[in-house]
Structures are given as C-alpha cells and as structure tokens.
Amino acid sequence: MVTRESTGSTHDTQDPDVRLMLRVRDDDAVAFEQLVVRYQNRIINLMSHLTGRSDLSEDLSQEVFLRVYRARKQYKPGAKFTTWLFTIAGNVASNARRSMARRREVNLEGRASGPLGASPLEQMVLAASGQMPARQLDKTEMRQIVQVALEVLNERQRMAVLLSKFEGMCYEDIAQVMETSPKAIKSLLSRARAALREVLGPYLEDGNRPAVSTS
C-alpha cells in the first residue's frame, strides 16, 4: 500500500500555490495578485453555482479573497492550498445563502424577473405547468435543466459535487474542505449523483424536459 505524504513541508516545496501563499503571508502584494488571477475564475464559478446567483458571484469571490488576505498571517502550509481556499469559499457561500434566505423571507416578489429574466427554476416551473410550448430542447435549455438539477441538491451535496466534478478533488481533500470524513463524502456524492440522475433521467432517456418540483 502506498502511503501518501501529507506533511506541511511537502506542500511547502511542491505546491506552487502554497509557496505563493507563504509569500502573501509575508505581505508580498505581487504574490497575492498572482493568487487572485490564478483562482478568480474557479472561485467565481464555484460561488455562482453554490449560491445559484451569478450576479453575486464576483462580490462573493472578492469576499473570499479578502478573507484569504485577512487570514494570511494564520496560514500554515499543512495541507493543499486549495483545500484551505475552498474551505473559505464554502463558508462565504454558506453565509451568503443564509443571508439570502433571510432576505427572501422579507421580500422576494421582485425576484421573479431579475435583470436576466426569470430564473431557470422559475422557467422550469412554467415548463412543468405547461405554460411553455413543448419543443426540442436546445443548448440553452439543456444548460438550464442542468442548473435546475444542481439546484435540487442540498448545499453540502452541491459543494461536494462541484469540488469533485470541477476541481477534480479526491474524497480525502473534499472531506478536508467540508470538515468531514472521506466515507461521508462518498455517501454524500452517491446521494447527489442519484438525485442528479433522477432529475436528468427523463432528458437523458428520451430528451424530454424534466418536471421538477421546486418546493
């Protein structure tokens, strides 16, 4: 059996991001800028999918980077840099979702038609209720369907899926980010995949638009 090295010194010497972050810790502005440029798209996309609000993703991502900066002095290269970064991102997304949920309780009348029109979920409600004409699903609709499928997942499932799918992280790393065990991640991802299959099944089988409950 191969034992995996996970010492801080290994990450220090091998992970360029850890080296960058150590420079950030020493107040190297250039290194920080490099980190931002290196991760901005990944974080923005993660925030966008985690919160379901692409319009807020840049703001939230800036918050992530700001937190990275503020926490720089506490940074210790004990793990991959990405696990540390995505932990922060997950916390920011979680706070944002809670905050949005609170606001939604107060007022969400205006959300039905945001600057980009009705949300995919709302469109899906329309579709399911037969108010949209049945037609061949095009690329945009397919995207919307997938987006809806993602929204069906709970917060933790979504986080695990995004880290596994788009960040290529192994269970152990995802577990570190989400502060749980690899076994729990395996189970979480399994349920997430099952939920995805359930929502996307109709589309995969015969190209039909899935009817999704939006409750």
Next chain:
Amino acid sequence: MNDPRPPITDPDKVSEQITAYLDGELSADDRREIEDRLTRDEQFRAQVRGEQQAWDLLDELPRTQAGDRFAATTIEMVAVDAERDHTPRHSLRPRPARSTMLFAIGMITLFFTGFAVVTAIGELFDGTGTVAEENDLLLHLLPVIQRSEVYRHVDDLEFLRQLAAEGLFAGDSAKVEDGVVAQESTAVANVDFRVLDLEARRAAVEDLDANQAEALQRLRRNFENLAPQKQQQVIDFHATLTDDEDRDALDAIAVAYSRWLSKRDWELRLALKSLPPPERIAEIRRHLQPERQRPPKGKRIEADIRRLFRWACSFAEEHREEVLASLAEHERRRIAGSTRRLGPWLLGQTMLRHWLIAGEPREPELDQASFERLLEVLSPSVRKHVASSSEESVERRWRELWRALQERFADQLPPEQRDEFERLPAPARWSRMLSRANPFRHNGGTLSEKQLLRAFADLPPQRQAELEGLPRKELLRQLQREVRHQLIEDPAALDGPPRRHRPGPRPPRLGPPRGRDDEFRKHRRPPPGDAEFDRPPPGDDDRSFERPRPNESDRDDRFRPPPPRPRDRPSREE
C-alpha cells in the same frame, strides 16, 4: 488467489460503490468486482451508464468569467483593507454617526438594486423618511460615488495644489477623456452627475445600459468597501473641490494623478498614501523622472518594420524562382529544408538581406506597382519620406524608405544604443530592427505564457480541445508555433491600438483562459456516449487500467483535462 467476497446487495451501498468507481476512488479489488459485474449484468451497466451520463451533463453548466477589472478591484479592495488596518484609530476628522453612514450605504445599495425594489420594501424604512427622500439622498451621493475612485487616491486639496504648483500631471490632463472618471473600464464616463440636478440624475441612471450600470455598481461596491471615515473624507473632499474656484484645473490633475497611481504597484500606492504631501510629491517626482526620460515606445515604427517584412515575404514568394536563382547554394538548401510555414519567411528575409548588402533591390527587379503596394501598407509618416513622384526610380525611393525606417527606429533608441546601431552594417541593422519589432522579443524570442494563454483563447474550439489533451511541453510547443504563425499572418492583431479602444467585440483577456477556455474548460469531457459502456470492460490482464497518471509536473494545470475517471485514476487505496 483472493477469497471471493459476498456481493454487495444493499442498493445504497451499491450506489456508493458505483459512485466511488466512477470517481476512481475504489480499491483494486472493489474495482475489479464492479468491472466484473459490468460485463455480466445489463441492468447494472445501465445504472452505471445513467449515472455517468448525468454526471457528464454537468459540463453544460453555464460558466461565469471574471470581469476585466475583477483582479484589479479585488486588489484595490484588499489595499483599502490593509490601509484601514494601518489607519490610526484616532482619526483627525470627526467620525460621522455610524447610523448615518449605515443609512447612506444602505441607500446606495438599495439604489443600485433598482427603484422598484426600493419601492417594494419601502415599508421597512418606517421612521427614516419617505422612499422619495431616500432616493434623493442617494442621488445626491451619485457624483461622489462616480468619482470615488479618483478621490480615494486624492483626498487633500492642498496636495492637489502642490501638484499643480510643481507642474506635475498638469500636462497629462488633456489625455484623460472628459476628465470625469479615471477608471479605465468605466462606461459611465460620459455622464457627469455633478452637473445634473436630481431629476436629471434619476433619468440618467434609468437610461444607463447594462455595461454602464455594471460600471456604476462596481464604483458603488468600491465605495462601500471604504472605511466609514474614508467615505466621509471622500464626501467632504468632493464638496470642497466642487466649491473651489480652480475646480476644473485641480480636478483634471486629480484624475491624471489617480490614473497614474492606479497603474503603479500596490506597494508603491500604499507607500505614497502613507507619506505627508511634501514627501509624497518628492517621491512621485522621483518615480516620474525615469518614466518621462524613457524614449517613446515607437509602436508605429515597429508596425512598419513588420509590414515591410510581410511584404518582402509575399513579394519573394511571388518571384520565388528568380529569388532562388539569385541565392547561394547553401541559402537555397536552407530554404528548401525549412518547413512549409517557415519557408516563405526565410525566402523573404534572405532576399531582403541581399538587397541591403547591395544597397538597393536586385534580383528580382522591384517594379513600381509592387513598391506602391508596399507604400500603401506603411504608415503615412513613413510614406511621406519617400519621394511621391513615380518619375523617380524605384531604387531611389526604396533607399529613401530604408533610410526613413532606420532613422525613425534609431530615434527611439536610448542614446547609448543609437550610436552602436548606426555603426552596424545594413543587414545587421535590419536584423536588430526586426528583432525589436518581433512581438516575442521580450522572452528571448518566445512567446510569454501570458501571450500564449491569450492566444489560446483565440483558437477555434476544436483546436483548443486538441491542445488541451496534450502534455504540457507539447502543448506549449505547438501553441508557440501556432501563435507565431497566426501573428505573422495577421500582424494587425499587434499593430492596432490597444484592444480596449478597438471597436467590435471584446478581445480575450490576458491571464488564464476564460469563457469557453476558462478553468472549467479543463474539465471538459467528450459528450456522453455509450462506447465506454457498450464494450466489455477489459479483464485483469488489460494493463490500461493500471496506466499511471501523467507526470504532474509535465502538464499545465490551466490546460489540463480532469483526471480521467475511472480508468486512468489510480485508486488511492492501492
């Protein structure tokens, strides 16, 4: 031999095993078990296939790109935060009531979420005034918000006066478009809220298009990120500046200084901000001097050099046989041995070299029509040095052209290099000129990674997909070749004005590939298909399952596709 294990029958456990199998997280034994079942159980195979296809569909999720100024504004935000950390708690200015500031910030936020929303949740503000009053307050703040980027760098009228007295940035003000906002990307620069009354501001805001609204939102966010004291300073400074009789001149200097400062690195900006005005000005002067002594970049002459080279390649290709006949045997061999793409360049370069040694065009003969075509592509300032009369011999006009190019090139060199350049023989001078006009010269003749990434984003999707699958070294090699060819073929891509001033669709940005080429792209997979599942999985003797992962250091993260699953990803339990 391994003892046979009882098959897993619990549906949840089976599902977990399938997930772990597809994620490459199973031990060798468990994987073999799954693969064995795949070969004999059609229903199981369908379940695995369905799960994988649903997973693959996630590739269709929309991708969000960072805006052009995302990194810059993030750095700014952090700089402000850092600055706040260093700001003494005992501010010299009276601290505004926190409730007032929160109210103002809240109003700003509400404003930008739209009047409709403000109206809808107006009842939340019982006791703080009517919605109309709140909106009015917000509209009052608009000129401040619009100029907050400038005021963040310049918040002291006395400092501005000293800059004016020292003659710093005064001459630069004309270069600032409209003198409204020093933010590069601002789309609201053509609206000066200062000169509008509240109603006109309201109308102007309602008329903003999406880009302008986004630019204004960004300014708002930046303003919000300022410390409360700083926000109050900005508001106060705006009022003071607006009332000053030298308002326009000082304002232009503020904008020019802000723009200059925004292009300096973060550390210098922070250092300057921490200095009192006299020392700050001395420091600014110290930084400005070398910048102003630097010779102009001379992009246009470099463009002319490239155009001449392109023309020469094309002309030589048209007269290929004659050119080849005029060359020495070793030169012909070199050209014949070069690649299909490199061949024409080498032919043109060799022909030009012979012309320069001879002092005039020879073999093939340069005709008037071809020479006119060359003049057409050169810049007017070079053209005017060449005798306009077609009565003059082509040879003479060519010599004039060559002299004009050399002189203009030499003019932009630092004095110590100019002398050396002028002492070189003509072919060496041309080589030097071509080398400097070479867009790749900054990196020892190769494209920088930034250039490569930018060029990668410009490639057709199919080509991008091909390149993505390559090991890093091969990817970079092919990309270098591809882009060099692309740039020589289309030097306009380099010769035009900076991209942000060009009409038409926005260019791809520097930095890691985005959009279709963004970070998600590296995870792109072939569309879901049945092939993987419709063929029987290989047996244990098929070593393709054991194929090691490519060497991490040999691949570029930004181009790397995801670790293939499940086949190529070794189990971590192994």
